[in-house]
Amino acid sequence: MAERSFSKEVQSLRLTEGAEFEGEGILAVTKALLQSGVGYVGGYQGAPVSHLMDVLADASGILGELGVRFESSASEATAAAMLAASVNYPIRGAVTWKSTVGTNVASDALSNLASAGVIGGALIVLGEDYGEGASIMQERTHAFAMKSQMWLLDPRPNLPCIVQAVEQGFELSEASNSPVMLMLRIRACHVVGRFRAKDNRSPAFTLQEAMDHPRRTFEKIILPPSTYAQERAKIEQRWPAAVKFIRERKLNEHFGLDNPSDVGIVLQGGLYNTVLRALERLSLADVFGESKIPLYVLNVTYPLVPEEFTAFAAGKQAILIIEEGQPEFIEQAASLFLRQADVQTRIVGKGPLPMAGEYTGAVVIAGIRKFLTEFGRLPVPDVPLLPAALLARNVPVRPSGLCTGCPERPLFASMKLLAREMGPMQVSADIGCHSFSTLPPFDLGGTIMGYGLGAAGGASFNVPNPRRALSMMGDGGFWHNGLTSGIGNAVFNRHDGVTIIVDNGYSAATGGQYILSSSAEIKGRRARNRIETAVRGVGVEWVRTIRTYDMKQTMAVLKEALLTKFTGPKIIIAEGECQLNRTRREAPAIKKKVGNGERVVRQRFGIDADVCTGDHSCIRLSGCPSLTVKTNPDPLRRDPVAYVDNSCVGCGVCGEVAHAAVLCPSFYRADVVVNPTAWDRLIARLRTAVISLLA
């Protein structure tokens, strides 16, 4: 079960012509897909489009009614390859993932798709995870569009524009026989707004028809000589066709043209609201978007339309290009257009605006101001826009961490303890919740090479050595590619290292989506495929499965793996269900039981403040959110004491750590018996009676 359920929201996907749709960006995209008569949808979860996958999963009923095929793909490569259905058949297909990481994974299929070309509209909805809140390295999707000749939409971030972009995206794709990427920035994915709905359309050409009347065209096979012809087709037919479509259908927009001005601003559609706010703050636009400065808004950032650039720049002293990210592809192209057309307008971009980093409101306003002052449209400012605020010193950073009760915590605590005993270890980390092992308090793992690539990232550490290298992998990453890229590779190359596969039962970090090894019964899917079977299947002989909460066993098995005489890959499957999902499943049941007056035992941990001496070793080994500190009740002591707050779920790690690390005897576990039986009460009364005598 995904972290967030959209079962209520998806009903708005049924809205008909003229009705007003209210909701989140990703939900609007789904509605737009249905309105465009999409035939099949796929994708792989990852912020900021995780919820798009959740929406589609929750909407599978509605999709079924329309005859739309939905797959939760095994990886972005799988999703991209799905679009093959649009190569030979006039079927519209859409896939989604997190960019640029997902686009990297999908690149092989994308290149071939782009080369072959499509006849059915192929749309790739990308969550551009760039800037604040991003969880990945900072790169641009733009480069992929350029290298493969796929078109890139970056619409203005409001629901009507996004919905329109989806519909136009399909048309553009069909008009130019090329796949189209629709890029949505983080905030656009989560923006809440409204648009006027249209009726949903069933696919004009169905997958059944395709299977009944199979087609193939030799020209679409990715083999010479076709590939050479395909490259020429890209340049001679598809690209011009795309430019023509963009120009004729006016996909890019102009604002404030009727105000005579010798400066203008060119911007990516996705930055429109930020730029308008900046102009408003500089009193050069009103709140409704009436701009005194001419604006050229690129809702399509690739391909660019040279004529539109030259026309916009002509007669102006200078234009400012507001292009987020690096390198400055648009600025470079624009310079070429103007130079070739011999238009002498100055092009300004990176300079007043930074080359790297997110274009936040503050950055954009500063950049525009600098540009407009330089070209005389604004007086040289005598005062800063804002008086410098009195800053709060050393506000500590608040990195993400493992949740309260997370089963991965005891695993990393065990590894940290083992490192104390056996010395520091070479650990190759992976993507997933377990990536947090690289953060304090655990500080385990030196590199993260990509999703499912933990074991691969440790591949080279395979030389005879008494100390073995460790690598991490999550169950999500394992099924995504780790089974082959990591485990199979280790078997084939006789890797002597240790790989820990963290099996929490879900693709947890992306919001708890189901995967092959999830233990649940899922409608229309086959889960419950055991990781151990798969690992043995590719030839691993040394496999151990541990329960992470049992730290004693965990440490023993880790030690065995590091010291055993056995040469070859050693796989440890560390089991422990994601606490978030478990709670979501069990909490209602427990609540019900308590309500019915049934006996329920609730466990939680506590600390005797007068035994704790405030050294906090326990925290350095656990980092649990519910294990915190409070001012020492003992006025003679100065150090704050450790303290377990009310969010404790009694997972047991505190006790395990206290024993495993021989910490202090401060910890106690309280078993709270709710609705005790008569017997419970009798025993309790007896005990308290005697104990009060003893005390």
Add this chain to the structure above:
Amino acid sequence: MTIAALGGQGGGVVTDWLVLAARKAGHFVQATSVPGVAQRTGATIYYLEFFPRADAPPGREPIMALMPNPGDVDIVVASEWMEAGRAINRGLVTKERTTLIASTHRDYTISEKMALGEGRVSSRELFEIAAANAAKLIGFDMVKIAEAAGGRISAVILGSIAGANVLPWGIEEYQHAIKESGLGVEASLAAFEAGRQAAIDAQAIPLTAAAWPSNHGAIDSSDYTLEAVPTRLRARIVDQFPLNLRDLLGMGAARLSDYQDDAYTASFLDRLERILKYDAARLADPKLTAATGRALALWMSFEDVMRVAQVKTRRGRSERIRREVRANPTDLVNVREFVKPRVDEICGTLPAGLGQRLLDSPRAHRTLSRFTAGRRISTSTISGFLLLRCISALRHFRRGTLRFKLENERIEAWLDQIAAIAPRDYDLAVELAECQSLVKGYGDTHERGWASFSQISQLASKLVGEPQSAARLRILRDAALSDDDGAQLKHALSQLAA
């Protein structure tokens, strides 16, 4: 407006409520958020913009920003005190227009919690900055209010926004939103009202620095007070020590009488009298006796097995635990203690001679190590309680134990050193007294602390009379407390040698 929340606090729910309320009140509204991985306990930001439909010409809609811009924000809500600081550092809080609503409770970050000693950032300092930056500051403990009202902090946040009365609509719209969204309506409405009231009160009586008597807030009262000290000893404290030391010594004396017996407390006062001599000229501010007194009381009540058993079988503990785990009157609470005695701790509780012999013999060591498995003793059962009670009773033989002998020697050596240094380098002696804070904890932690202490105290004698001697010793002490593998201390020592 901006909401700066922590993952799991329900910032998204608040956002949805605000959207519903704004629409009900006839406003255009746009909401965005940046969860990303931040949904896992990290800091998250929600941003909303509103615009009255009435003010828009037909067919026109306002262009709304997707992220907060410095100078644009009317309300910043921080659901945790340090997040208010983060919002200020982001420039979102401006004197001209921003009402800052912040929960005064702390949810400490890992870096603050991990420190070997005090690592928390000063809340009081942040108050002064918040007050200086915001047009208006509304601060109260949202967690307390939520718990009292039996609701979630998200509803309290919404209530505080209503109470701040900056947004152009009334209570009905907010309540409508809560009912509309339909989950746990009753509890949410209650928490909403509580939050609204709290915000109104917080405006009537604005927050002041007085809310933080220390950097982090009030200190709970202690059972160890001058009043608790047996009469004869109290008289001695009153007669022989300066007024400004009474409370401190009272706490120490009461602690030691409880720890061992009155004779033990008397020896504590004897030891201090010796130190007091060096403060003869400084009775107005007897820094050395104060520092030594505090440290000595703690050292003399070192945590051995008997002490732990005593604390865990103390009267009223079970009630305290019931309160702490929020047990209802009808619930039963069974308590399990997690103890793992080590060989040296076992030997430490034996008569000195025997204990030492066992400790020295590898064979005995092996035998004993069989008893060092981690144990879970239930103090709710008669057998478990009895066991700990008996161990606690052994404290009457404490003076004979190996551990006592050891600690006593260490204490004497430390006091001698202080006494030797005091006349020649008073400030250094004070610093040395403070160094006792390094020796704390159990097992490895205690050994590590003792190791750093002995290194530093050895050096102290060398530093006597040197320029900046006290400051230099302090640097070493801080270094010892800045990591748990002693790397920093090693570095600091080498620096000093160079």
